[in-house]
Amino acid sequence: xxxxxxxxxxxxxxxxxxxxxxxxxxxxxxxxxxxxxxxxxxxxxxxxxxxxxxxxxxxxxxxxxxxxxxxxxxxxxxxxxxxxxxxxxxxxxxxxxxxxxxxxxxxxxxxxxxxxxxxxxxxxxxxxxxxxxxxxxxxxxxxxxxxxxxxxxxxxxxxxxxxxxxxxxxxxxxxxxxxxxxxxxxxxxxxxxxxxxxxxxxxxxxxxxxxxxxxxxxxxxxxxxxxxxxxxxxxxxxxxxxxxxxxxxxxxxxxxxxxxxxxxxxxxxxxxxxxxxxxxxxxxxxxxxxxxxxxxxxxxxxxxxxxxxxxxxxxxxxxxxxxxxxxxxxxxxxxxxxxxxxxxxxxxxxxxxxxxxxxxxxxxxxxxxxxxxxxxxxxxxxxxxxxxxxxxxxxxxxxxxxxxxxxxxxxxxxxxxxxxxxx
Ligand code: ADP
Ligand code: ASP
Ligand code: MG
Numbered sequence: 001x002x003x004x005x006x007x008x009x010x011x012x013x014x015x016x017x018x019x020x021x022x023x024x025x026x027x028x029x030x031x032x033x034x035x036x037x038x039x040x041x042x043x044x045x046x047x048x049x050x051x052x053x054x055x056x057x058x059x060x061x062x063x064x065x066x067x068x069x070x071x072x073x074x075x076x077x078x079x080x081x082x083x084x085x086x087x088x089x090x091x092x093x094x095x096x097x098x099x100x101x102x103x104x105x106x107x108x109x110x111x112x113x114x115x116x117x118x119x120x121x122x123x124x125x126x127x128x129x130x131x132x133x134x135x136x137x138x139x140x141x142x143x144x145x146x147x148x149x150x151x152x153x154x155x156x157x158x159x160x161x162x163x164x165x166x167x168x169x170x171x172x173x174x175x176x177x178x179x180x181x182x183x184x185x186x187x188x189x190x191x192x193x194x195x196x197x198x199x200x201x202x203x204x205x206x207x208x209x210x211x212x213x214x215x216x217x218x219x220x221x222x223x224x225x226x227x228x229x230x231x232x233x234x235x236x237x238x239x240x241x242x243x244x245x246x247x248x249x250x251x252x253x254x255x256x257x258x259x260x261x262x263x264x265x266x267x268x269x270x271x272x273x274x275x276x277x278x279x280x281x282x283x284x285x286x287x288x289x290x291x292x293x294x295x296x297x298x299x300x301x302x303x304x305x306x307x308x309x310x311x312x313x314x315x316x317x318x319x320x321x322x323x324x325x326x327x328x329x330x331x332x333x334x335x336x337x338x339x340x341x342x343x344x345x346x347x348x349x350x351x352x353x354x355x356x357x358x359x360x361x362x363x364x365x366x367x368x369x370x371x372x373x374x375x376x377x378x379x380x381x382x383x384x385x386x387x388x389x390x391x392x393x394x395x396x397x398x399x400x401x402x403x404x405x406x407x408x409x410x411x412x413x414x415x416x417x418x419x420x421x422x423x
Pocket of ligand 3: 009155158213214215216
């Protein structure tokens with residue numbers, strides 16, 4: 001008997017019919033003798049619907065208490081889907097109980113809309129499991145130390161599931177979604193994308209942080225920190241497929257490099273349309289400039305991603321960086337109001353129509369020329385590279401958004417990703 005955590009995404013929970021299917025699948029696992037904890041997302045579209053309602057009522061500059069209410073609101077989506085799943089399981093003759101985050105409780109920081117999980121109390125859940133019940137715990141949400149409801153950021157149910165699995169020392173955390181595993185790139189953009197049988201934890205971490213939305217990055221961080229065995233698989237296989245076959249399907253996130261079956265230099269391509277580029281032109285080329293610009297940005301709680309500083313001409317240089325698109329206008333205003341006058345910089349330019357395309361692979365550590373191949377492929381497609389950033393196992397470029405699909409497809413082909421053999 002094992003303790004297994006299942007997580008079902010919004011599409012998998014998208015209708016009562018699908019919820020009934022999830023219930024049948026979970027009941028099958030429970031009847032096979034496993035202790036089952038299930039973490040559902042809200043039904044597809046529900047979180048967007050709720051946030052849309054809030055937007056209709058929100059003034060241009062919302063007050064300080066606004067984010068608290070957004071979390072209070074958005075968390076209802078998961079509460080509804082969890083209760084529906086418990087009802088569906090009970091209808092299957094399977095004892096089940098659902099809990100909202102605060103009932104477990106899942107304790108988080110107070111950073112509304114992007115709270116971090118601090119601890120999970122496993123007592124109540126263990127009691128129910130020992131009494132033979134399936135336990136359903138809402139994804140995406142928790143409670144802060146003042147009993148305020150918090151949420152974990154979009155896609156946060158993945159993180160809830162892995163954190164619950166870590167707290168319960170579960171044998172495995174299975175992330176059921178609308179694709180049958182982690183692919184070499186988003187299969188909705190590149191139809192030739194191939195499912196990976198295994199992907200290393202480090203590669204998954206890079207892919208998630210570089211834009212592959214199949215897993216929320218923090219869920220991968222949790223899996224790495226607590227060594228939670230984790231698999232991504234489809235919720236659209238027939239619910240009554242053989243459980244042993246199901247248990248081996250999808251993509252396993254591995255922690256040992258030699259568990260990795262594929263030997264490709266590049267394992268995947270990630271892309272991200274969520275960033276915007278900002279350039280501060282004509283800043284004096286002297287110590288303290290980067291700190292002056294980025295310090296002001298950091299003080300405003302704005303995260304910076306790719307950064308470049310050009311060589312100086314006549315003692316002046318240009319300084320560019322990217323921020324999340326949601327922070328774009330605020331960053332420009334901040335630079336114009338506070339930083340430019342003090343620096344004597346000439347101007348601030350911005351471009352929100354950019355994207356970041358990244359190649360990822362642990363094989364890049366031991367191979368030279370991978371980045372230059374990437375640049376050659378892009379140049380052959382006539383795509384101008386605006387910024388570059390590298391680490392041991394990834395190379396990212398910032399390019400014009402309109403070339404995103406072209407770039408991803410060309411790179412996918414050039415690095416033979418459509419040829420990866422699934423073993
Ligand atoms: P869920 O609602 O189950 O959490 P998400 O929409 O958050 O599902 O994540 C699944 C989606 O992630 C897929 O439908 C796919 O379009 C997208 N995706 C992006 N990159 C990848 C990738 N490398 N492999 C698989 N899916 C990916
Ligand atoms: N329902 C939340 C969202 O749409 C959390 C999740 O689906 O993981 O972001
Ligand atoms: Mg998701």
